[in-house]
Amino acid sequence: MRIAALERPPVHATVRRATHAEDAARVARTRVETELAYSWQPAFDALDAARSGKIALVSLDAVQAKSQLRLVAEARRLADAIAYIDVLQQQPGVRRVELLQHEVQVDDAQKPLRVSILVELRP
Secondary structure (H helix, E strand, C coil): CHHHHHHCCCCCCCCCCCCHHHHHHHHHHHHHHHHHHCCCHHHHHHHHHHCCCCEEEEEEEEEHHHCEEEEEEEECCHHHHHHHHHHHHCCCCEEEEEEEEEEECCCCCCCCEEEEEEEEECC
């Protein structure tokens, strides 16, 4: 019995290599899982805490890959926009806030100041 076992050719486990398509699918699945697991709650909390009657939030563009928010807001005065930025900067979930652009909307009867703001969030 023992001799027969020694004479048998060894059985090698067959290792199947993943194909390029399987690798790409795994990478895509991981990326989607990461995006779905990302929590925007700190960003919402910061925006809520900074809310002001002197600022009208026009648009919000979230860039999850960079943990950033790009805001467009309107104010009557530049000082109001700066105060809003200062309050945002003090929020615990915020790393940095930057005023990217400001421009008076001359076509609007009230001539609001439109500002573009970049908010970098903490990971």
